[in-house]
Amino acid sequence: xxxxxxxxxxxxxxxxxxxxxxxxxxxxxxxxxxxxxxxxxxxxxxxxxxxxxxxxxxxxxxxxxxxxxxxxxxxxxxxxxxxxxxxxxxxxxxxxxxxxxxxxxxxxxxxxxxxxxxxxxxxxxxxxxxxxxxxxxxxxxxxxxxxxxxxxxxxxxxxxxxxxxxxxxxxxxxxxxxxxxxxxxxxxxxxxxxxxxxxxxxxxxxxxxxxxxxxxxxxxxxxxxxxxxxxxxxxxxxxxxxxxxxxxxxxxxxxxxxxxxxxxxxxxxxxxxxxxxxxxxxxxxxxx
Ligand code: GDP
Numbered sequence: 684x685x686x687x688x689x690x691x692x693x694x695x696x697x698x699x700x701x702x703x704x705x706x707x708x709x710x711x712x713x714x715x716x717x718x719x720x721x722x723x724x725x726x727x728x729x730x731x732x733x734x735x736x737x738x739x740x741x742x743x744x745x746x747x748x749x750x751x752x753x754x755x756x757x758x759x760x761x762x763x764x765x766x767x768x769x770x771x772x773x774x775x776x777x778x779x780x781x782x783x784x785x786x787x788x789x790x791x792x793x794x795x796x797x798x799x800x801x802x803x804x805x806x807x808x809x810x811x812x813x814x815x816x817x818x819x820x821x822x823x824x825x826x827x828x829x830x831x832x833x834x835x836x837x838x839x840x841x842x843x844x845x846x847x848x849x850x851x852x853x854x855x856x857x858x859x860x861x862x863x864x865x866x867x868x869x870x871x872x873x874x875x876x877x878x879x880x881x882x883x884x885x886x887x888x889x890x891x892x893x894x895x896x897x898x899x900x901x902x903x904x905x906x907x908x909x910x911x912x913x914x915x916x917x918x919x920x921x922x923x924x925x926x927x928x929x930x931x932x933x934x935x936x937x938x939x940x941x942x943x944x945x946x947x948x949x950x951x952x953x954x955x956x957x958x959x960x961x962x963x964x965x966x967x968x969x970x971x
């Protein structure tokens with residue numbers, strides 16, 4: 684069972700004989716503990732409860748299927764498909780430092796390589812020498828190309844430009860561009876991101892802007908990422924560190940709060956620990 688599943692918390696509940704007020708309270712507690720958020724939890728349980736009463740369910744175990752079905756329907760309101768049809772498809776990876784951006788880029792490169800796509804990484808967070816080194820390492824492991832800064836502190840936009848230009852010359856399918864995430868310098872950060880985007884778009888449109896969020900920080904992490912949500916033109920979310928979290932419910936809250944689809948989920952530090960998001964698989968795993 685995945686660590687983020689509600690299954691463990693709910694097992695006793697499904698085995699109870701009667702469906703009563705305490706069933707709904709226990710369900711509410713479990714969802715809130717899993718970081719599904721007050722707003723989402725209340726809306727979900729109101730919906731499930733009125734349906735359960737309408738069709739006359741009498742046992743908690745009958746509620747389980749209904750709950751999974753409603754959660755899946757809510758998750759499926761957002762389209763997780765990655766738009767990578769341009770060649771090259773340029774993907775900007777944004778987010779606050781520490782959330783798992785670098786690791787996600789490595790895993791994403793491998794994910795795409797496994798699907799037969801060629802990949803080039805642009806290491807455009809030029810003030811983090813360690814991130815550039817790590818990305819080079821990931822690029823080797825994932826069998827992707829990489830463009831790194833010629834010197835520390837080089838203009839991030841020029842690295843991004845070089846990366847996209849090289850990808851165009853070499854007919855690479857996807858360019859993954861790492862970007863800075865230092866929250867100390869908010870307006871500089873957004874200016875820098877804006878410039879990266881403008882410069883890249885002189886060559887080709889940006890296909891996706893993926894915001895990386897750390898599931899272990901849940902709702903709190905989401906407020907930290909507000910700046911990106913407001914200014915970065917985010918097209919989708921990547922949730923990392925689901926393996927280290929009991930907060931699978933965060934996925935439910937995050938789409939509703941941001942209006943954006945979760946497109947990828949990371950559940951480990953290894954090269955293969957990234958998967959595309961599926962509403963059905965996620966809803967089932969969350970409840971079972
Ligand atoms: P960045 O600062 O956003 O680039 O973050 P990093 O990619 O360097 O990741 C920060 C830490 O989180 C590292 O120790 C990673 O190994 C770890 N990490 C990243 N993604 C995952 C994940 O999906 N699961 C787990 N358990 N750890 C992760």
